[in-house]
Amino acid sequence: MTTQAAPPSPHFNSLGQFFREVYRRSRVLAVTGWIHVVLLAGMLVISPFDSRLVLGINPWIKPIKFAISIVIYVWTVAWLLEYLRLSSWAKKIMSWGISISMLTEIACIAAQAARGTTSHYNVSTPLDAAVFSIMGAMIANNTVFVLVLLIFFFIRSHDVVRPYLWGIRSGLVIFLAASAIGGVMIIHGSHSVDVKDGGPGLPIVNWSTKGGDLRAAHFLGLHALQVLPIVGFLISRRRSWTTSQKTAYIFAISGVYVLVIGFLYFQAIHGLPLLRR
Numbered sequence: 001m002t003t004q005a006a007p008p009s010p011h012f013n014s015l016g017q018f019f020r021e022v023y024r025r026s027r028v029l030a031v032t033g034w035i036h037v038v039l040l041a042g043m044l045v046i047s048p049f050d051s052r053l054v055l056g057i058n059p060w061i062k063p064i065k066f067a068i069s070i071v072i073y074v075w076t077v078a079w080l081l082e083y084l085r086l087s088s089w090a091k092k093i094m095s096w097g098i099s100i101s102m103l104t105e106i107a108c109i110a111a112q113a114a115r116g117t118t119s120h121y122n123v124s125t126p127l128d129a130a131v132f133s134i135m136g137a138m139i140a141n142n143t144v145f146v147l148v149l150l151i152f153f154f155i156r157s158h159d160v161v162r163p164y165l166w167g168i169r170s171g172l173v174i175f176l177a178a179s180a181i182g183g184v185m186i187i188h189g190s191h192s193v194d195v196k197d198g199g200p201g202l203p204i205v206n207w208s209t210k211g212g213d214l215r216a217a218h219f220l221g222l223h224a225l226q227v228l229p230i231v232g233f234l235i236s237r238r239r240s241w242t243t244s245q246k247t248a249y250i251f252a253i254s255g256v257y258v259l260v261i262g263f264l265y266f267q268a269i270h271g272l273p274l275l276r277r
C-alpha cells in the first residue's frame with residue numbers, strides 16, 4: 001500500500017553528494033553509468049580526428065548520443081529502485097540485468113562505429129546481422145526488466161507519496177510505449193519514413209528535415225522516465241494543494257505528454273518532418 005508520508009529527499013550541496021547517493025542506491029547501476037561516462041569521454045576525444053562519414057555524419061555521433069542517454073537512464077533506475085520495498089537480491093538482479101543489457105548495447109554500437117558502418121537495421125553481412133540481433137535481444141531484455149519495475153510500482157509496497165508515485169508510474173508506462181515505437185522502427189527497417197536514413201537532418205539529433213522520423217517520438221517517450229517523476233516530485237511538495245489535486249495535475253500533465261508523443265508519431269508515420277528545412 002502507498003504510504004502518505006513523503007520520502008526522504010536529500011538536498012545536495014554538490015554533484016559529489018548526488019553521485020554518492022546514486023552509488024548508495026545501486027552500486028551496479030552507478031558504476032555502469034560511470035563506465036559510459038568514460039566511454040563518452042574517449043569518443044569525444046576520438047571523433048574530431050575521424051574524417052569518415054556514416055549516413056552523412058561522423059560515425060561516433062550515434063554512440064556518443066547513446067552513451068549520454070544510457071548514463072541518464074541507468075542512474076534514473078538506480079534512483080527509483082530505492083523506493084521499492086524489495087529484497088536486496090531482487091534489486092541486484094534488476095540492476096545487473098539492466099547493466100548487462102546497456103553495456104552490451106553500447107559495445108555493439110561503438111564497435112560498429114569503429115568499423116565505419118551502421119549499427120541499427122544493418123543486416124548487410126552475417127557479422128552485421130549478428131550484431132544487430134544481439135542489440136535487439138539486449139533491448140528486449142531491458143524492456144522486460146522495465147516492465148517488471150512498473151509492475152512492482154503497482155503491486156508492491158513503496159516509500160513514495162501518491163502524486164510522486166503516479167509520476168513514476170506514468171514515466172515507466174510511456175517509456176515502454178516509446179520502446180514499442182523502437183520496435184516499429186525495427187519492423188520498418190529504418191527510422192525514416194518516405195526518405196532514406198542519412199539525409200539532411202536537424203543539428204545534433206539529426207532527425208530528418210525532408211521526411212518523417214520516428215526518433216522524435218521515441219526520444220521524447222523514453223525520457224518521460226526522467227521528466228514525469230521529476231514533475232511528480234515537485235508537485236508533491238506543494239503544500240497548498242490536496243493530494244487529490246496534485247494527483248490530478250500529474251494525470252493531466254502525463255496526458256498532455258502522451259498527446260505530444262502521439263502527434264510526433266502520427267506526423268512521422270505519415271512522412272512529415274518535425275521541422276522542414
